[in-house]
Amino acid sequence: MPRVSLPAGHSIGRQMLRPLLNPSALLALFALGAAGGLIGDEGHVASGTTRYISHALPFIWKSQLWFPLLVGGATCAIAELRLALAPPRAEGGFGEGAAAVAAIVGLYALTALLRHDPLGPATSLCYALAALTAWQFADGRAAVACGVVAAIIGPATEIVLVAAGVSEYAEGVDGLFGVAPWLPALYFAFGVVAARLGELFAARAVNG
Amino acid sequence: MPRVSLPAGHSIGRQMLRPLLNPSALLALFALGAAGGLIGDEGHVASGTTRYISHALPFIWKSQLWFPLLVGGATCAIAELRLALAPPRAEGGFGEGAAAVAAIVGLYALTALLRHDPLGPATSLCYALAALTAWQFADGRAAVACGVVAAIIGPATEIVLVAAGVSEYAEGVDGLFGVAPWLPALYFAFGVVAARLGELFAARAVNG
Amino acid sequence: MPRVSLPAGHSIGRQMLRPLLNPSALLALFALGAAGGLIGDEGHVASGTTRYISHALPFIWKSQLWFPLLVGGATCAIAELRLALAPPRAEGGFGEGAAAVAAIVGLYALTALLRHDPLGPATSLCYALAALTAWQFADGRAAVACGVVAAIIGPATEIVLVAAGVSEYAEGVDGLFGVAPWLPALYFAFGVVAARLGELFAARAVNG
Numbered sequence: 001m002p003r004v005s006l007p008a009g010h011s012i013g014r015q016m017l018r019p020l021l022n023p024s025a026l027l028a029l030f031a032l033g034a035a036g037g038l039i040g041d042e043g044h045v046a047s048g049t050t051r052y053i054s055h056a057l058p059f060i061w062k063s064q065l066w067f068p069l070l071v072g073g074a075t076c077a078i079a080e081l082r083l084a085l086a087p088p089r090a091e092g093g094f095g096e097g098a099a100a101v102a103a104i105v106g107l108y109a110l111t112a113l114l115r116h117d118p119l120g121p122a123t124s125l126c127y128a129l130a131a132l133t134a135w136q137f138a139d140g141r142a143a144v145a146c147g148v149v150a151a152i153i154g155p156a157t158e159i160v161l162v163a164a165g166v167s168e169y170a171e172g173v174d175g176l177f178g179v180a181p182w183l184p185a186l187y188f189a190f191g192v193v194a195a196r197l198g199e200l201f202a203a204r205a206v207n208g
Numbered sequence: 209m210p211r212v213s214l215p216a217g218h219s220i221g222r223q224m225l226r227p228l229l230n231p232s233a234l235l236a237l238f239a240l241g242a243a244g245g246l247i248g249d250e251g252h253v254a255s256g257t258t259r260y261i262s263h264a265l266p267f268i269w270k271s272q273l274w275f276p277l278l279v280g281g282a283t284c285a286i287a288e289l290r291l292a293l294a295p296p297r298a299e300g301g302f303g304e305g306a307a308a309v310a311a312i313v314g315l316y317a318l319t320a321l322l323r324h325d326p327l328g329p330a331t332s333l334c335y336a337l338a339a340l341t342a343w344q345f346a347d348g349r350a351a352v353a354c355g356v357v358a359a360i361i362g363p364a365t366e367i368v369l370v371a372a373g374v375s376e377y378a379e380g381v382d383g384l385f386g387v388a389p390w391l392p393a394l395y396f397a398f399g400v401v402a403a404r405l406g407e408l409f410a411a412r413a414v415n416g
Numbered sequence: 417m418p419r420v421s422l423p424a425g426h427s428i429g430r431q432m433l434r435p436l437l438n439p440s441a442l443l444a445l446f447a448l449g450a451a452g453g454l455i456g457d458e459g460h461v462a463s464g465t466t467r468y469i470s471h472a473l474p475f476i477w478k479s480q481l482w483f484p485l486l487v488g489g490a491t492c493a494i495a496e497l498r499l500a501l502a503p504p505r506a507e508g509g510f511g512e513g514a515a516a517v518a519a520i521v522g523l524y525a526l527t528a529l530l531r532h533d534p535l536g537p538a539t540s541l542c543y544a545l546a547a548l549t550a551w552q553f554a555d556g557r558a559a560v561a562c563g564v565v566a567a568i569i570g571p572a573t574e575i576v577l578v579a580a581g582v583s584e585y586a587e588g589v590d591g592l593f594g595v596a597p598w599l600p601a602l603y604f605a606f607g608v609v610a611a612r613l614g615e616l617f618a619a620r621a622v623n624g
Contacts, residue, residue: 043329106336121459128522251537314544
């Protein structure tokens with residue numbers, strides 16, 4: 001598999017200090033993540049899957065302001081993590097990026113549609129689709145690691161927010177310490193997709 | 209990507225006068241489109257998504273006669289448009305054609321199953337799956353153009369039919385000038401699939 | 417496509433007498449099939465799609481003991497059938513195996529979620545997804561034959577069990593001689609996935 005060669009000093013240590021993606025790529029990733037988060041969150045709120053208890057900040061569409069900011073920031077962070085872990089693949093283009101975004105938007109929407117379904121098969125379906133998303137867009141350990149990091153930090157953050165009374169999951173979909181059992185699957189797929197977007201933006205910066 | 213070379217006179221102008229596909233390919237495309245339309249329409253009628261108001265023509269299964277004729281004809285027209293826009297890819301075979309048909313039959317069925325779901329995530333899911341269908345079966349601009357043409361003409365035709373009192377979408381899924389908000393996504397995927405089928409039939413005629 | 421060369425005596429006749437997969441591969445396939453069966457069956461029982469009438473044997477989670485044993489055994493049998501029909505592909509690895517398992521676990525879960533949906537589009541969706549699963553994981557006639565064998569023997573076995581009063585499908589999803597109309601699609605996809613797993617285990621035994 002052809003890989004883009006990065007500058008010699010490329011390492012996790014340096015990456016912490018200096019982003020591997022240029023400002024316009026980071027801005028695009030932030031905007032994509034924030035927009036995707038808003039669309040997905042609208043579905044969760046409309047279906048009654050989640051509810052904002054604290055209205056401390058202004059609402060953007062159906063979401064409290066902090067939500068799109070967190071998702072946008074997480075998208076950038078995961079993309080950077082992916083590039084810090086391994087060089088990006090050189091192949092792939094706009095079409096694959098659009099498909100990766102579609103995969104996570106679709107899975108996010110699906111979790112909202114499963115609100116009143118039996119939890120067992122609903123959860124199985126989400127993990128199965130997350131695995132298929134990873135198979136389609138991940139290039140091995142680096143991308144899977146990004147998915148795992150997202151699958152741990154994302155739900156952990158939401159568990160804290162629920163415990164703090166900021167938001168809540170509806171009864172019946174709150175079985176994982178207050179959040180939905182399918183939430184790690186959704187974040188895992190998100191991590192894999194953000195990793196792929198990081199690769200694609202990096203390859204584009206190098207190639208053209 | 210290997211491409212089938214078409215006769216020298218190949219152009220949009222000539223294509224208007226003489227079909228690029230032979231009669232048996234056109235007949236097969238018409239039959240596939242009509243059959244797929246009937247199966248999908250059964251789902252829309254059974255789920256209460258759509259209803260025929262005018263019973264002027266005889267019914268074929270659950271559809272007024274004009275419906276399968278329109279879908280079959282549109283399948284041929286989009287396939288011809290694809291071949292007029294760019295040469296077809298030479299690779300691909302029966303399996304990919306079956307998969308392309310399965311993708312659109314599945315998405316059509318899914319729209320029926322989303323009848324009583326929150327419209328936001330239901331719509332997101334349909335557009336996401338349409339994008340994934342395009343990523344899987346489209347070969348760039350020509351196929352995407354076919355999808356866009358279908359996504360404009362198809363819903364526009366249905367909007368006119370609804371306005372004329374011929375048929376209707378149920379309350380709650382009629383928010384796009386009387387038709388469903390996910391309808392352009394369904395037609396876009398249909399256009400991409402019909403384009404791919406046009407390619408496959410053309411390649412088969414040249415190769416074998 | 418590179419293929420693994422099997423021992424010279426390879427034939428359907430010998431395969432009947434001596435398994436083509438080694439004991440650890442067969443054990444893994446049995447465990448995968450039994451576990452997948454248990455997860456899927458939990459969904460069918462929880463959604464009310466199926467019900468065990470006879471409680472003659474102990475329950476494993478939500479299933480009567482015979483169910484995971486049958487699914488595990490069928491997974492091994494289909495994998496052996498695949499290898500008896502044609503040499504396995506050499507390519508593919510853990511990721512594709514996980515994806516194939518995810519595809520069938522996801523489709524199994526989906527059939528449970530369709531319990532109360534209109535049967536027409538629910539059935540169309542299942543057959544469409546089974547076809548897409550085959551397109552993704554089957555390598556032509558041998559794998560498709562495995563799917564067809566599973567699609568015949570599996571539902572036939574369940575029809576007998578329903579007729580014998582061992583278990584039942586709920587009203588509305590029992591239209592195919594007492595079992596669900598989408599059941600052959602589910603078994604077809606199962607057969608294709610078991611065939612792919614057989615290939616992957618065989619290639620691994622030869623390669624490493």
